[in-house]
Amino acid sequence: MLVAAAVCPCPPLLVPDVAAGAAPELAAARAACTDALGVLAAARPDRLVVVGPAEQSGRGSHPEGTRGSFRGFGVDLAVRLGGNGNGDGRADSGEASERELPPSIAVAAWLLERTGWSDAPIEGLGVGEPLEAERCIQTGRDIVARADRVALLVMGDASACRTLKAPGYLDERAAPFDAEVARALGAADVAAVKALDAELAYELKASGRAPWQVLAGAAEGADLGGALLYEDAPYGVGYVVATWS
Numbered sequence: 001m002l003v004a005a006a007v008c009p010c011p012p013l014l015v016p017d018v019a020a021g022a023a024p025e026l027a028a029a030r031a032a033c034t035d036a037l038g039v040l041a042a043a044r045p046d047r048l049v050v051v052g053p054a055e056q057s058g059r060g061s062h063p064e065g066t067r068g069s070f071r072g073f074g075v076d077l078a079v080r081l082g083g084n085g086n087g088d089g090r091a092d093s094g095e096a097s098e099r100e101l102p103p104s105i106a107v108a109a110w111l112l113e114r115t116g117w118s119d120a121p122i123e124g125l126g127v128g129e130p131l132e133a134e135r136c137i138q139t140g141r142d143i144v145a146r147a148d149r150v151a152l153l154v155m156g157d158a159s160a161c162r163t164l165k166a167p168g169y170l171d172e173r174a175a176p177f178d179a180e181v182a183r184a185l186g187a188a189d190v191a192a193v194k195a196l197d198a199e200l201a202y203e204l205k206a207s208g209r210a211p212w213q214v215l216a217g218a219a220e221g222a223d224l225g226g227a228l229l230y231e232d233a234p235y236g237v238g239y240v241v242a243t244w245s
Contacts, residue, residue, distance in 0.1 A: 002222045002244075003149045004043035005215055006036035007185050008111065009239035010052055010104035010155040010207065012073045025234055032230035032241035033111050037153070039243040041119045045151035048119070049143050050081065050112075051214050052104030052155035053207040054126030059139060060102075062124030068101030068109055079109040082122040102126045104155040104207070112153075120151065127210040133198050136210050140217025154215045156208020158182070158238025159201075166236025168205040177204055178231075178238035181212070185242040186228025190216045206238070219244060 014030060016023040040048065054060055064082035071077075081101060101109060105124045112122070125143070127136065144150045158178040161171035168174075177200060184192035193216040201209035222244075230241035 001148065001150065002144045002218045002224065003045055003151055004040050005152040005154055005219065005224070005244040006033075006040050007154045007156075007212070007215070007240060007242040008033045008036060008108070009157050009241065010107045011157065011237065011239070012070055012103055012107060013235075014107055015070060015075075015077065015110050017075045017077050018070050018073050029230055029232070029239055029241060034115055035229055036241055036243050037111060037115045037117065039245050040151045040153065041117070043151055043245060044149065045120045046149040047147045048117070048122045048151045048153060050105055050108045050122060050124045050153045050155065051211045052102060052108060052124070052126055053211060054102040054104065054128045059128070059131070060126040062099070062101055062105060062126065064122045066099070066101055066124060068103075068106030070106065072103070079106050079113060081105065081109045081112075081124050108153055108155050125214075127214060129202060129210065130198070131210045133194065133196070133213050136213035137194060137217030140214040141220065143214070144218045150218070152215055152218055154208075154211045156206075156211040158206050158208060158240055160205035160237045162233040162238060163236035171204060173200065174204050174238070177201070177206065178233065181206070181208070181238065182228060182231040182240050185212065185240055186226050188219065188224050188226030188244045190219050208240075215244070
């Protein structure tokens with residue numbers, strides 16, 4: 001069963017080495033993510049599953065120890081899901097693993113390393129577009145059926161169309177969409193998260209829609225309460241941090 005969940009944004013800019021001089025702009029988001037991971041640890045799960053958007057369609061699993069890096073963003077920084085790759089955060093000099101973490105789960109791995117996560121075994125699951133809502137929801141049900149006490153770290157961004165300079169330019173539908181996302185995630189409103197419009201989310205470049213609906217499936221019957229820890233749209237992209245416990 002699901003005992004807790006944390007929802008966090010997944011821009012590589014969350015990692016200070018990637019953000020460089022702009023790092024202070026997301027300091028409040030980082031602090032909220034740290035608080036959210038504390039809620040997961042306090043729930044004492046048997047297993048932590050990290051769910052994040054991936055470029056490929058469908059689903060892809062990433063076992064504990066899978067490596068990722070931020071080389072694609074111009075930074076020689078490596079991470080490992082469930083442990084630091086070589087103790088100093090620098091990218092390994094050897095060949096990259098056959099299947100690296102997608103960027104969203106690499107950001108999660110960085111957050112977990114930063115907070116020293118050692119409370120439960122970890123696995124990762126990348127979900128890609130287009131993965132229809134019902135498959136996402138069933139995936140969540142399947143996840144929580146595998147252990148008595150499961151926690152989820154759910155990575156994903158809201159719309160990327162909040163301003164003229166946003167990656168997806170300005171779309172007047174973005175602000176209302178993001179407001180409903182923040183409300184639903186902050187209230188642990190399972191029905192509302194299930195009902196998010198997948199087509200609209202895709203048009204607004206909201207990478208979190210599929211991971212959030214995995215969470216909704218996992219949370220069925222868990223009767224968890226929600227808390228909204230952060231909501232803002234720096235760079236014209238909606239970022240939300242919330243906890244379900």
